[in-house]
Amino acid sequence: MAERLKQFMNVHLDFINREIEYQVERLNAPQILKESMLYSLKAGGKRIRPLFVVAVSEMFNNKQKEVYTVGAAVEMIHTYSLIHDDLPSMDNDDLRRGKPTNHVVYGEALATLAGDALNTLAFGVLARMENVSPEKKVELINLLSIASGAEGMVGGQVLDIDGEKKRYNLAELEQVHVRKTGAILRFSIEAGAVLADATSEARRALIEYARHIGLAFQIQDDILDVEGTSDQLGKTAGKDEASNKNTYPALLTIDGAKQKLEEHYQSALKALDNLSEDTTLLREIANYIISRNH
Template identity: 50%
Template sequence: MFKETLQHYSSMIEEYIARIPWGKDILNESMAYSLVGGGKRIRPVLALASAEAVGGNPEKVLPAAAALELIHTYSLIHDDLPALDNDDYRRGRLSNHKVFGEANAILAGDGLLTYAFEFLTEPSLGQPGQQLRVIREVAVAAGKNGMVGGQVLDIAGEGKQLSLAEIEEIHKGKTGALLTVSARLGGILAGAAEQEIEALTRYAQALGLAFQIKDDILDVVGDSETLGKPVGSDLRQGKSTYVSLLGLEEATRQLHSQTEKAQAALKLLGEKSAFLSELAVYIEQRQH
């Protein structure tokens, strides 16, 4: 049942993305190249599932869910640039800058970020108050106090031996902020009660740490063909990770602990949150 539901949500996102009108110029071509290049679509799926878990209609959340994928894709384009992670491959294909050049890749990322906020202002998304709240929360999650801030801390930590608390601070911003706002967005736009939104928040915060721990593990034990990107990049860049600090066995235990923590946060939502609970296990067990 989980796989069928995941496929259903993923298909909703893919069909919506397929309907995005793109121009014929190199900017649009570059933006579309990275956006339609596959990926797990975890953030928009999380938004749709969270909306449904609190009794909402996931169809009505689609524009906002797609906006999350645009923001995530922009961050990947920029992450791959020579000035940051300097990765040549993403999602099994050449990175954006390897195809379109560094300048166009930077601008494609900029274009996707700003285009996302067009999606977030779709009148169909619901009550103006809810929509304004979502726009603000997404801006915070994507910006200096969220994803971008986490990336800066990540760069500053290269070549240093960081503590577990410092690593968690990096990833609460770099990875966790956008995952957390994905769940909150779904709940807010579905008209959830504040205690339901808080439950989704606790769930997504644990999910975000689990996601990053798993990424760190896969960077050590995964293979490039399955991942669709190079492995061992953290080691080459001198980054402290959960694995480098704790060892593979303890990092795996931490991963399972965060998965259980995420599942425990869903108790308030009852049976409607079954998919979200299984999604946490899926993230723990993923191989890419």
């Protein structure tokens, strides 16, 4: 990992993790529910989404502590989607990040409810932020709702499941992934800009960066599912092919997918050229995303 990114993570990951845990621990709620929510939140995610919120906001010299709260909110949405996605009626995964999935530990009913509670809590923590104007809170809540709901992540999951019965072409596959993984990454990046009062030009450039990073992220995921081992990934490798998923390697061959990955990586970097701020960190995160092995 590049030096600047390593240093950035050293500074911020602890704050992000503490904010995530604090927001659940402070709840006046049944202990077993909090335990189940925290189990998945603490299962060792890379925190890419919160890191994006912080990195973008910091690029514009915004150092308010609420970046961690917005990061926690987006991690809650990401985590709830994994819990529900792993359920027997969905992808039926027993292993996630090398650990038993939520429903394996807590049962399906509680896993469903823990996911529901995390989804709801994300909007609550945004509404309760200090030192952020009501206007900005409403904007962030609106963006998160669009990114994570029927028009974004959940809609993408529906298309993904539906796709097991048919073959998508490249444009259709991109649409699935723009929604399924791209929308929440885009939110993370855009939220950092909203918190920092970035200009609309800067925001446009970041959204373009986010679009390509989102697709690159998903293509790397698809490639890892083919080339990685279960041990490395912390989840069952080769599941996409087994469940007849629409993926980049299936559509373009593994070499074609790698070429597409490189194209989106380059386009993401190019989008950053439109910013006058120091974009070193965002370039390093992009590189980290396309070269990660889990």
